[in-house]
Amino acid sequence: MVSLGLAMALGLLGAFATVPYVALRPGPTFDTLGVVAGKTVVDIRGTQTYPTSGHLNMTTVSVIDNVTLYGALALWVSESSELLPRDEIFPPALSEQQVQKQNTQMFQDSEANAKVAALRYLGYPTKVVVGQVVPNGAANRKLVAGDRLLAVDGHLLRNAQQVIDLLAGSHPGQLVAVRFQRGDSPPQDAAIPLGAGAQPGRGYLGIGVTEAADVNFAINITLADVGGPSAGLMFALAIVDKLTPGALTNNTFVAGTGEIAPQGQVGPIGGIPLKMIRARQAGASVFLVPAENCPEAVQRAPAGLRLVRVGTLADAVHALDAVRSGRQPPRC
DSSP states (O other): OHHHHHHHHHHHHHHHOBOSEEEEEEEEEEETTSEETTEESEEEESSOOOOOOSEEEEEEEEEEOSOBHHHHHHHHTOTTOEEEEHHHHSOTTSOHHHHHHHHHHHHHHHHHHHHHHHHHHTTOOEEEEEEEEOTTSTTBTTBOTTOEEEEETTEEOSSHHHHHHHTTTOOTTOEEEEEEEOTTSOOEEEEEEOBOOSSTTOOBOOEEEEEEEOOSSEEEEOOOSOOSSTTHHHHHHHHHHHHSSSOSSTTOEEEEOOEEOTTOBEEOOSOHHHHHHHHHHHTOSEEEEEGGGHHHHHHHOOTTOEEEEESBHHHHHHHHHHHHHTOOOOBO
């Protein structure tokens, strides 16, 4: 009876006791050229667009929390799932709501970066804007999110990195002249004493700077319940495809992943083996892989999925041109 009771207790423990891990599994995949839940994913209004064909699918990873001991053992031997310490996904210092907010913000940033990267690639002008203002920071009450930054200390701004470079040798208390434009109002000038920040002895404006496309048409990206930065590359490709004659994919089912910077660089992401699994299940024959992810990707690539290495948005466009033309694109 003791042994039976112990066995039952252990069985219940394994079935209901959770472990400090989360499970990662292949998540849904969405065609950035298509319609999801009745809404066009990448919708461009106010300028000429062109027909597209095939697929440019972004890929995701699903996170499963509250994993039981038995569940963890089953997932550990599965080739289509991974286990990670829970703290890597849900840092102890943050609530689950804060983590969700961060993921949502990263997704919104990826949308903004995709727009700028795509339009810059196509030759459209961009502008430097205030992304956020730090409460109680030096620029608080002087600048607001959305202000266009025209110059710092008389230096005309061409990109966001210039602001960082111009302030690199500054010190707290130093007076900086900022020329900016708010909405359609005339340009304004503000003299802002720099504050202190994380790096001792360096002056800080207390703003986040980013870039936005300086165009007179609208690009709206609509996709609910998705977080993180890794859709940026595929959004940018969809924008390029819709704004240029001729389909990028020529009816090929292309999927991929990758964070994108406003200048067009493609950065590495997590969970690529799981994303490739879902892409192949959905019918993809070509998968765009950030160059830094290639060593991991080649180890776990599903049969029938051609891996294409990309380091920039231009790389991705040129690789798709090679696929479309029957030439060999750069491989992982």
